[in-house]
Amino acid sequence: MEIKAIRGFNDILPDEIGKWQFVEKNAREVFEGFGFSEIRIPILERTELFSRGIGEATDIVEKEMYTFTDRSGNSLTLRPEATASMARAYLEHQLYTFDPVAKLYCIGPMFRYERPQKGRYRQFYQIDAEVFGVENPMVDAEVIVMLVRFLRRVGLEKLELQLNTLGDRNCRPRYREELKRFLMNKSFQLCEDCQRRLQTNPLRIFDCKVETCQEAIADAPKVSDFVCSECQKHFDKVKEYLEMAGLEYILNPRMVRGLDYYTRTAFEVVSYQLGSQNAVAGGGRYDNLFQEIGGLEIPGIGFAVGMERLVSLLPKDKVFVSYPHLFIAALGEEPLKEAYRMINQLHLDGIRAELDYEGKSLKSQMRRADKLKARYVLILGEDELKRGKAALRNMGTKSQEEISIDKLSEILKSKIL
Ligand code: AMP
Numbered sequence: 001m002e003i004k005a006i007r008g009f010n011d012i013l014p015d016e017i018g019k020w021q022f023v024e025k026n027a028r029e030v031f032e033g034f035g036f037s038e039i040r041i042p043i044l045e046r047t048e049l050f051s052r053g054i055g056e057a058t059d060i061v062e063k064e065m066y067t068f069t070d071r072s073g074n075s076l077t078l079r080p081e082a083t084a085s086m087a088r089a090y091l092e093h094q095l096y097t098f099d100p101v102a103k104l105y106c107i108g109p110m111f112r113y114e115r116p117q118k119g120r121y122r123q124f125y126q127i128d129a130e131v132f133g134v135e136n137p138m139v140d141a142e143v144i145v146m147l148v149r150f151l152r153r154v155g156l157e158k159l160e161l162q163l164n165t166l167g168d169r170n171c172r173p174r175y176r177e178e179l180k181r182f183l184m185n186k187s188f189q190l191c192e193d194c195q196r197r198l199q200t201n202p203l204r205i206f207d208c209k210v211e212t213c214q215e216a217i218a219d220a221p222k223v224s225d226f227v228c229s230e231c232q233k234h235f236d237k238v239k240e241y242l243e244m245a246g247l248e249y250i251l252n253p254r255m256v257r258g259l260d261y262y263t264r265t266a267f268e269v270v271s272y273q274l275g276s277q278n279a280v281a282g283g284g285r286y287d288n289l290f291q292e293i294g295g296l297e298i299p300g301i302g303f304a305v306g307m308e309r310l311v312s313l314l315p316k317d318k319v320f321v322s323y324p325h326l327f328i329a330a331l332g333e334e335p336l337k338e339a340y341r342m343i344n345q346l347h348l349d350g351i352r353a354e355l356d357y358e359g360k361s362l363k364s365q366m367r368r369a370d371k372l373k374a375r376y377v378l379i380l381g382e383d384e385l386k387r388g389k390a391a392l393r394n395m396g397t398k399s400q401e402e403i404s405i406d407k408l409s410e411i412l413k414s415k416i417l
Pocket of ligand 1: 112120123126280
Protein backbone atom coordinates (compact mmCIF):
# COMPACT_ATOMS: atom_id res chain seq x y z
CA MET A 1 0.00 0.00 0.00
CA GLU A 2 1.19 3.51 -0.80
CA ILE A 3 2.48 5.37 2.24
CA LYS A 4 1.06 8.87 2.67
CA ALA A 5 1.92 11.75 5.02
CA ILE A 6 0.19 11.80 8.42
CA ARG A 7 -3.06 13.77 8.73
CA GLY A 8 -2.36 17.39 9.59
CA PHE A 9 1.28 17.15 8.41
CA ASN A 10 2.01 18.87 5.11
CA ASP A 11 4.67 18.81 2.44
CA ILE A 12 5.72 22.21 1.19
CA LEU A 13 6.40 21.60 -2.48
CA PRO A 14 8.92 23.40 -4.73
CA ASP A 15 6.26 25.58 -6.38
CA GLU A 16 5.28 26.91 -2.93
CA ILE A 17 8.70 27.20 -1.35
CA GLY A 18 9.52 30.59 -2.90
CA LYS A 19 6.80 32.16 -0.73
CA TRP A 20 8.20 30.58 2.41
CA GLN A 21 11.73 31.70 1.59
CA PHE A 22 10.48 35.20 0.85
CA VAL A 23 8.71 35.39 4.21
CA GLU A 24 11.69 33.99 6.11
CA LYS A 25 14.15 36.34 4.39
CA ASN A 26 12.01 39.36 5.22
CA ALA A 27 11.55 38.24 8.82
CA ARG A 28 15.31 37.94 9.24
CA GLU A 29 15.93 41.34 7.68
CA VAL A 30 13.26 43.17 9.66
CA PHE A 31 14.00 41.47 12.98
CA GLU A 32 17.75 41.89 12.70
CA GLY A 33 17.15 45.53 11.90
CA PHE A 34 15.33 45.77 15.24
CA GLY A 35 18.35 44.23 17.02
CA PHE A 36 17.13 40.63 17.25
CA SER A 37 19.41 37.59 16.84
CA GLU A 38 18.43 34.15 15.67
CA ILE A 39 18.42 31.23 18.07
CA ARG A 40 17.87 27.58 17.10
CA ILE A 41 16.40 25.34 19.74
CA PRO A 42 15.57 21.63 19.79
CA ILE A 43 12.25 20.29 18.60
CA LEU A 44 12.05 17.87 21.53
CA GLU A 45 12.04 19.00 25.14
CA ARG A 46 11.22 17.48 28.50
CA THR A 47 7.43 17.43 28.90
CA GLU A 48 7.74 19.29 32.17
CA LEU A 49 8.98 22.42 30.41
CA PHE A 50 5.63 22.83 28.69
CA SER A 51 3.35 21.56 31.44
CA ARG A 52 4.93 23.98 33.91
CA GLY A 53 5.55 26.81 31.46
CA ILE A 54 2.32 26.85 29.43
CA GLY A 55 0.13 25.65 32.32
CA GLU A 56 -1.48 22.30 33.14
CA ALA A 57 -5.01 23.56 32.60
CA THR A 58 -4.56 24.82 29.05
CA ASP A 59 -5.89 23.11 25.92
CA ILE A 60 -2.36 22.64 24.65
CA VAL A 61 -1.11 20.76 27.69
CA GLU A 62 -4.37 18.94 28.43
CA LYS A 63 -4.98 17.48 25.02
CA GLU A 64 -2.78 18.76 22.21
CA MET A 65 0.77 17.71 22.98
CA TYR A 66 2.67 14.98 21.17
CA THR A 67 4.15 13.35 24.23
CA PHE A 68 5.96 10.02 24.43
CA THR A 69 8.37 8.13 26.62
CA ASP A 70 11.82 7.56 25.11
CA ARG A 71 13.88 4.38 25.48
CA SER A 72 15.32 5.61 28.78
CA GLY A 73 11.91 6.28 30.29
CA ASN A 74 12.00 10.11 29.96
CA SER A 75 8.75 11.86 29.08
CA LEU A 76 9.45 14.03 26.04
CA THR A 77 7.25 16.34 24.01
CA LEU A 78 7.45 17.73 20.48
CA ARG A 79 7.41 21.47 21.07
CA PRO A 80 3.91 22.97 20.74
CA GLU A 81 5.38 26.50 20.79
CA ALA A 82 8.81 28.08 21.04
CA THR A 83 8.66 30.63 23.87
CA ALA A 84 9.18 28.14 26.71
CA SER A 85 12.16 26.56 24.92
CA MET A 86 13.70 29.96 24.21
CA ALA A 87 13.29 30.91 27.86
CA ARG A 88 14.85 27.60 28.90
CA ALA A 89 17.84 28.22 26.61
CA TYR A 90 18.26 31.76 27.97
CA LEU A 91 18.37 30.38 31.52
CA GLU A 92 20.42 27.29 30.75
CA HIS A 93 23.16 29.26 28.98
CA GLN A 94 22.86 32.20 31.39
CA LEU A 95 22.54 34.60 28.49
CA TYR A 96 21.58 37.25 31.06
CA THR A 97 25.16 37.37 32.34
CA PHE A 98 26.25 38.89 29.03
CA ASP A 99 23.33 41.33 28.89
CA PRO A 100 20.08 41.04 30.86
CA VAL A 101 18.19 42.12 27.75
CA ALA A 102 17.97 39.43 25.08
CA LYS A 103 16.16 39.92 21.77
CA LEU A 104 15.79 36.56 20.06
CA TYR A 105 13.91 35.07 17.14
CA CYS A 106 13.44 31.57 15.89
CA ILE A 107 11.78 29.97 12.85
CA GLY A 108 10.61 26.38 12.77
CA PRO A 109 7.90 23.74 13.10
CA MET A 110 5.56 23.33 16.07
CA PHE A 111 3.34 20.36 16.82
CA ARG A 112 -0.17 20.31 18.26
CA TYR A 113 -2.69 17.52 18.14
CA GLU A 114 -5.57 19.70 16.99
CA ARG A 115 -8.41 18.87 14.63
CA PRO A 116 -6.93 19.59 11.18
CA GLN A 117 -8.83 22.08 9.02
CA LYS A 118 -7.91 24.92 6.70
CA GLY A 119 -5.34 27.07 8.54
CA ARG A 120 -5.01 24.57 11.39
CA TYR A 121 -2.54 21.72 11.15
CA ARG A 122 -0.77 19.31 13.46
CA GLN A 123 2.66 20.35 12.26
CA PHE A 124 2.77 24.05 11.48
CA TYR A 125 5.52 26.63 11.26
CA GLN A 126 5.93 29.69 13.38
CA ILE A 127 8.23 32.68 13.35
CA ASP A 128 8.78 33.65 16.97
CA ALA A 129 10.34 36.76 18.39
CA GLU A 130 10.90 37.34 22.10
CA VAL A 131 12.45 40.00 24.32
CA PHE A 132 13.58 38.82 27.75
CA GLY A 133 14.55 41.07 30.62
CA VAL A 134 12.54 44.26 30.03
CA GLU A 135 9.38 45.24 31.89
CA ASN A 136 9.08 48.69 30.37
CA PRO A 137 5.95 49.09 28.18
CA MET A 138 8.12 50.73 25.55
CA VAL A 139 9.34 47.28 24.58
CA ASP A 140 5.77 45.94 24.31
CA ALA A 141 5.08 48.63 21.75
CA GLU A 142 8.39 48.06 19.98
CA VAL A 143 7.70 44.35 19.55
CA ILE A 144 4.21 45.03 18.19
CA VAL A 145 5.55 47.71 15.83
CA MET A 146 8.13 45.22 14.55
CA LEU A 147 5.44 42.61 13.92
CA VAL A 148 3.21 44.99 11.99
CA ARG A 149 6.12 46.40 9.97
CA PHE A 150 7.11 42.88 9.01
CA LEU A 151 3.57 41.87 7.98
CA ARG A 152 3.18 45.01 5.90
CA ARG A 153 6.57 44.56 4.28
CA VAL A 154 5.63 41.11 2.95
CA GLY A 155 2.54 42.69 1.43
CA LEU A 156 -0.29 42.00 3.89
CA GLU A 157 -3.12 44.48 3.94
CA LYS A 158 -6.48 44.67 5.70
CA LEU A 159 -4.95 43.70 9.00
CA GLU A 160 -6.35 44.55 12.37
CA LEU A 161 -4.24 44.83 15.49
CA GLN A 162 -6.25 43.80 18.54
CA LEU A 163 -5.07 44.69 21.99
CA ASN A 164 -6.00 43.76 25.53
CA THR A 165 -4.52 43.66 29.00
CA LEU A 166 -4.83 40.54 31.10
CA GLY A 167 -3.67 41.91 34.44
CA ASP A 168 -1.04 40.18 36.51
CA ARG A 169 -0.87 37.73 39.36
CA ASN A 170 -2.08 40.38 41.79
CA CYS A 171 -5.24 41.42 40.00
CA ARG A 172 -6.15 38.51 37.71
CA PRO A 173 -7.22 36.07 40.49
CA ARG A 174 -9.97 38.50 41.50
CA TYR A 175 -11.18 38.66 37.92
CA ARG A 176 -11.05 34.89 37.62
CA GLU A 177 -13.28 34.53 40.65
CA GLU A 178 -15.68 37.14 39.34
CA LEU A 179 -15.89 35.43 35.95
CA LYS A 180 -16.43 32.08 37.61
CA ARG A 181 -19.25 33.48 39.76
CA PHE A 182 -20.87 35.01 36.67
CA LEU A 183 -20.63 31.79 34.65
CA MET A 184 -21.79 29.52 37.48
CA ASN A 185 -25.31 30.82 36.91
CA LYS A 186 -25.05 29.93 33.24
CA SER A 187 -23.22 26.65 33.53
CA PHE A 188 -26.15 24.74 31.98
CA GLN A 189 -25.38 26.63 28.73
CA LEU A 190 -21.74 25.53 28.66
CA CYS A 191 -20.38 22.62 26.65
CA GLU A 192 -18.76 19.71 28.45
CA ASP A 193 -15.24 21.10 27.98
CA CYS A 194 -16.26 24.51 29.30
CA GLN A 195 -17.99 22.98 32.34
CA ARG A 196 -14.56 21.59 33.18
CA ARG A 197 -12.81 24.84 32.25
CA LEU A 198 -15.15 26.69 34.60
CA GLN A 199 -13.43 24.87 37.47
CA THR A 200 -9.88 24.74 36.17
CA ASN A 201 -9.40 27.80 33.96
CA PRO A 202 -12.52 29.89 33.30
CA LEU A 203 -10.70 32.41 31.04
CA ARG A 204 -10.32 29.65 28.44
CA ILE A 205 -14.10 29.77 27.87
CA PHE A 206 -13.60 32.93 25.82
CA ASP A 207 -11.76 30.86 23.21
CA CYS A 208 -14.50 28.20 22.90
CA LYS A 209 -16.17 28.15 19.49
CA VAL A 210 -19.43 26.51 20.70
CA GLU A 211 -22.29 28.94 20.14
CA THR A 212 -24.03 28.45 23.50
CA CYS A 213 -20.71 29.06 25.29
CA GLN A 214 -20.22 32.26 23.30
CA GLU A 215 -23.73 33.32 24.30
CA ALA A 216 -23.03 32.53 27.93
CA ILE A 217 -19.99 34.80 28.03
CA ALA A 218 -21.45 37.57 25.88
CA ASP A 219 -22.10 39.83 28.87
CA ALA A 220 -19.36 38.48 31.11
CA PRO A 221 -17.29 40.93 33.13
CA LYS A 222 -14.21 42.19 31.29
CA VAL A 223 -10.71 41.58 32.52
CA SER A 224 -9.82 45.19 31.71
CA ASP A 225 -12.33 46.36 34.37
CA PHE A 226 -10.45 44.45 37.04
CA VAL A 227 -6.83 45.31 36.41
CA CYS A 228 -4.90 47.01 39.20
CA SER A 229 -3.55 50.53 38.83
CA GLU A 230 -0.02 49.28 38.04
CA CYS A 231 -1.29 47.13 35.18
CA GLN A 232 -3.52 49.95 33.94
CA LYS A 233 -0.59 52.36 33.94
CA HIS A 234 1.50 49.84 32.00
CA PHE A 235 -1.29 49.35 29.45
CA ASP A 236 -1.82 53.10 29.01
CA LYS A 237 1.86 53.48 28.22
CA VAL A 238 1.77 50.64 25.66
CA LYS A 239 -1.09 52.42 23.90
CA GLU A 240 0.72 55.75 24.05
CA TYR A 241 3.87 54.27 22.49
CA LEU A 242 1.85 52.55 19.77
CA GLU A 243 0.20 55.85 18.94
CA MET A 244 3.60 57.55 18.85
CA ALA A 245 4.67 54.96 16.26
CA GLY A 246 1.50 55.72 14.26
CA LEU A 247 -0.04 52.28 14.71
CA GLU A 248 -3.77 51.85 14.84
CA TYR A 249 -5.27 49.23 17.13
CA ILE A 250 -8.61 48.20 18.47
CA LEU A 251 -9.25 47.13 22.03
CA ASN A 252 -10.66 43.62 22.32
CA PRO A 253 -11.51 42.95 25.96
CA ARG A 254 -12.49 39.36 25.11
CA MET A 255 -9.13 38.33 23.73
CA VAL A 256 -7.47 36.21 26.42
CA ARG A 257 -4.98 34.08 24.40
CA GLY A 258 -4.69 30.34 24.91
CA LEU A 259 -1.67 30.08 27.19
CA ASP A 260 -1.56 30.57 30.94
CA TYR A 261 1.69 32.43 31.11
CA TYR A 262 0.45 35.68 29.60
CA THR A 263 0.25 38.73 31.87
CA ARG A 264 -0.64 42.32 31.05
CA THR A 265 -0.32 43.06 27.32
CA ALA A 266 -1.95 40.59 24.92
CA PHE A 267 -2.31 41.17 21.19
CA GLU A 268 -3.33 39.50 17.99
CA VAL A 269 -3.14 40.46 14.36
CA VAL A 270 -6.23 39.33 12.53
CA SER A 271 -6.90 39.19 8.81
CA TYR A 272 -10.43 39.29 7.52
CA GLN A 273 -9.38 37.38 4.41
CA LEU A 274 -8.76 34.19 6.39
CA GLY A 275 -12.16 32.81 7.41
CA SER A 276 -12.62 31.28 10.82
CA GLN A 277 -8.91 30.73 11.55
CA ASN A 278 -8.30 34.44 11.19
CA ALA A 279 -5.37 35.13 13.53
CA VAL A 280 -2.10 35.53 11.64
CA ALA A 281 -0.03 36.29 14.70
CA GLY A 282 -0.45 36.54 18.41
CA GLY A 283 1.58 37.32 21.44
CA GLY A 284 1.87 39.06 24.73
CA ARG A 285 3.77 39.67 27.90
CA TYR A 286 4.62 36.82 30.23
CA ASP A 287 6.19 37.98 33.43
CA ASN A 288 5.63 34.67 35.28
CA LEU A 289 6.98 32.18 32.77
CA PHE A 290 10.58 32.29 34.00
CA GLN A 291 9.37 31.88 37.56
CA GLU A 292 7.54 28.69 36.54
CA ILE A 293 10.41 27.08 34.69
CA GLY A 294 13.49 28.40 36.45
CA GLY A 295 12.59 30.26 39.61
CA LEU A 296 13.90 33.62 38.38
CA GLU A 297 11.97 36.86 38.11
CA ILE A 298 12.57 37.78 34.49
CA PRO A 299 9.96 39.60 32.41
CA GLY A 300 9.35 38.69 28.79
CA ILE A 301 7.26 39.67 25.79
CA GLY A 302 6.97 38.20 22.32
CA PHE A 303 4.81 36.91 19.50
CA ALA A 304 4.43 34.05 17.07
CA VAL A 305 3.41 34.39 13.43
CA GLY A 306 1.70 31.39 11.82
CA MET A 307 3.59 30.79 8.57
CA GLU A 308 0.89 28.77 6.76
CA ARG A 309 -1.67 31.50 7.36
CA LEU A 310 0.77 34.25 6.43
CA VAL A 311 1.81 32.49 3.21
CA SER A 312 -1.85 32.07 2.23
CA LEU A 313 -2.28 35.86 2.47
CA LEU A 314 0.64 36.91 0.27
CA PRO A 315 -0.27 39.05 -2.74
CA LYS A 316 -1.55 36.82 -5.53
CA ASP A 317 0.11 38.79 -8.34
CA LYS A 318 3.66 38.44 -7.01
CA VAL A 319 5.87 35.71 -8.51
CA PHE A 320 7.80 33.68 -5.94
CA VAL A 321 9.09 30.85 -8.11
CA SER A 322 12.61 31.10 -9.52
CA TYR A 323 12.72 29.94 -13.11
CA PRO A 324 15.97 29.01 -14.90
CA HIS A 325 17.81 31.92 -16.45
CA LEU A 326 19.14 29.64 -19.13
CA PHE A 327 18.46 26.26 -20.65
CA ILE A 328 21.23 24.74 -22.76
CA ALA A 329 19.94 22.60 -25.59
CA ALA A 330 23.00 20.57 -26.61
CA LEU A 331 22.81 18.58 -29.85
CA GLY A 332 25.30 15.71 -29.92
CA GLU A 333 27.90 14.17 -27.65
CA GLU A 334 30.60 16.87 -27.82
CA PRO A 335 28.15 19.76 -27.34
CA LEU A 336 26.64 17.97 -24.32
CA LYS A 337 30.09 17.66 -22.74
CA GLU A 338 30.74 21.34 -23.48
CA ALA A 339 27.33 22.22 -21.99
CA TYR A 340 28.26 20.33 -18.83
CA ARG A 341 31.52 22.29 -18.56
CA MET A 342 29.72 25.59 -19.21
CA ILE A 343 26.97 24.94 -16.74
CA ASN A 344 29.42 24.29 -13.91
CA GLN A 345 30.92 27.73 -14.51
CA LEU A 346 27.52 29.44 -14.91
CA HIS A 347 26.39 28.07 -11.55
CA LEU A 348 29.47 29.58 -9.93
CA ASP A 349 28.57 32.90 -11.57
CA GLY A 350 25.10 32.80 -9.98
CA ILE A 351 23.24 31.96 -13.19
CA ARG A 352 20.46 29.43 -12.79
CA ALA A 353 21.08 27.10 -15.72
CA GLU A 354 19.62 23.75 -16.78
CA LEU A 355 20.46 21.25 -19.46
CA ASP A 356 19.02 18.10 -20.90
CA TYR A 357 21.09 15.08 -19.87
CA GLU A 358 19.53 12.61 -22.29
CA GLY A 359 20.61 14.07 -25.64
CA LYS A 360 17.02 14.40 -26.89
CA SER A 361 15.94 16.10 -30.12
CA LEU A 362 15.99 19.89 -30.38
CA LYS A 363 12.19 19.96 -30.48
CA SER A 364 11.85 17.99 -27.28
CA GLN A 365 14.52 20.07 -25.51
CA MET A 366 12.79 23.30 -26.56
CA ARG A 367 9.54 21.93 -25.19
CA ARG A 368 11.20 21.23 -21.86
CA ALA A 369 12.84 24.69 -21.76
CA ASP A 370 9.40 26.17 -22.35
CA LYS A 371 7.82 24.09 -19.58
CA LEU A 372 10.54 25.09 -17.12
CA LYS A 373 9.91 28.75 -18.14
CA ALA A 374 13.60 29.33 -18.93
CA ARG A 375 14.24 32.94 -19.98
CA TYR A 376 16.94 32.07 -22.52
CA VAL A 377 17.91 28.95 -24.42
CA LEU A 378 21.41 28.37 -25.75
CA ILE A 379 21.33 26.08 -28.78
CA LEU A 380 24.66 24.34 -29.07
CA GLY A 381 25.30 22.22 -32.19
CA GLU A 382 28.43 20.41 -33.44
CA ASP A 383 29.20 22.93 -36.20
CA GLU A 384 28.68 26.05 -34.05
CA LEU A 385 30.81 24.53 -31.31
CA LYS A 386 33.72 24.07 -33.72
CA ARG A 387 33.53 27.82 -34.44
CA GLY A 388 33.22 28.64 -30.71
CA LYS A 389 29.71 29.98 -31.31
CA ALA A 390 26.12 29.16 -30.25
CA ALA A 391 22.62 30.59 -30.75
CA LEU A 392 21.09 32.43 -27.78
CA ARG A 393 17.32 32.59 -27.95
CA ASN A 394 15.21 34.94 -25.84
CA MET A 395 12.13 32.86 -25.00
CA GLY A 396 10.01 35.91 -24.28
CA THR A 397 10.63 37.87 -27.51
CA LYS A 398 11.55 34.78 -29.60
CA SER A 399 14.52 36.70 -31.00
CA GLN A 400 17.76 34.85 -31.54
CA GLU A 401 21.39 35.96 -31.87
CA GLU A 402 24.68 34.20 -32.46
CA ILE A 403 27.17 34.69 -29.62
CA SER A 404 30.72 33.60 -28.75
CA ILE A 405 30.62 30.79 -26.21
CA ASP A 406 33.39 32.33 -24.14
CA LYS A 407 31.31 35.52 -23.73
CA LEU A 408 28.17 33.65 -22.56
CA SER A 409 28.44 34.32 -18.85
CA GLU A 410 29.19 38.01 -19.41
CA ILE A 411 26.30 38.43 -21.88
CA LEU A 412 23.82 36.67 -19.61
CA LYS A 413 24.90 38.66 -16.58
CA SER A 414 24.29 41.90 -18.41
CA LYS A 415 20.82 40.70 -19.44
CA ILE A 416 19.51 39.17 -16.27
CA LEU A 417 21.43 39.86 -13.10
P1 AMP B 1 -0.32 30.65 19.40
O1 AMP B 1 1.05 30.04 19.59
O2 AMP B 1 -1.42 29.67 19.66
O3 AMP B 1 -0.46 31.96 20.04
O4 AMP B 1 -0.45 30.92 17.83
C1 AMP B 1 0.26 31.93 17.15
C2 AMP B 1 -0.05 31.83 15.68
O5 AMP B 1 0.36 30.55 15.18
C3 AMP B 1 -1.54 31.88 15.37
O6 AMP B 1 -1.95 33.21 15.22
C4 AMP B 1 -1.63 31.11 14.07
O7 AMP B 1 -1.34 31.95 12.99
C5 AMP B 1 -0.55 30.08 14.21
N1 AMP B 1 -1.09 28.76 14.64
C6 AMP B 1 -1.39 28.34 15.88
N2 AMP B 1 -1.83 27.07 15.87
C7 AMP B 1 -1.82 26.66 14.59
C8 AMP B 1 -2.15 25.43 13.92
N3 AMP B 1 -2.57 24.37 14.57
N4 AMP B 1 -2.00 25.39 12.56
C9 AMP B 1 -1.56 26.47 11.87
N5 AMP B 1 -1.23 27.64 12.45
C10 AMP B 1 -1.35 27.74 13.79
